[in-house]
Amino acid sequence: MSLRYVGKDPNSEEENCPSVLVDEQTGDYVLQGWVADEGTITECEKFGPIAPNEAVIRLPARMTELLKEAIRANEHPDVR
Template sequence: MALRFIAKDPATNGTQCPTVLVDEHNADLVLQGWKADPDTEEECEKFGPLPETEAVIRIPARMVPAIREACDVAERSAVR
């Protein structure tokens, strides 16, 4: 697997912070974020159970431009 780095949260110290990447093999977005608190997880489960293989994370709104860029990269390189 090769991950293309897009951006880290500019408002954090540069380590252990939300990060946006794109998997260059299949164009999936890979997001690293803060673990959601139990209340947020409970609210998300109203839309369906949270499987063991999934996690709820939080990405700050200031990262929207990085997510847009990652979407553009993924869209350009998506395997069709």
Template sequence: MALRFVGIDPGTGGGNCPAVWVDTDVEPEPELVLQGWLADEATQVECLKNSPKPSTEAVIRIPARMVPLIREACDVAERAQL
């Protein structure tokens, strides 16, 4: 596994907070790996209306202030495909 750490939520104190990585070692293409807050029951129920969730998935929350980190992770993933 080749996880490249991109960053953590800049609005928190550093530990135990949302974070973003890119796994460049998976086929057929790189994947984003996100750590976030587990969504509350009401949010999960609302999400299930559009997309059933198997036991191997989770609904998480990521603060909008992490958008630059997620964009960077997307760029890393795209470059890894070249």
């Protein structure tokens, strides 16, 4: 697996913070985020069960541009 780092939460000064990455082999988005609280998980479960191999995470809205950048990079992998 080869992950391409797109960026981290722009308001975070910590090393371990919400981040956006792209798996260069599969094009999958890899998201590091905050573990969702029970209220968020309960709300998500209204739309279907959360499988044992799934997790609910939160990314701050201020990371929208990083998500868009990851999508653009996937659409045009030859442009970096």
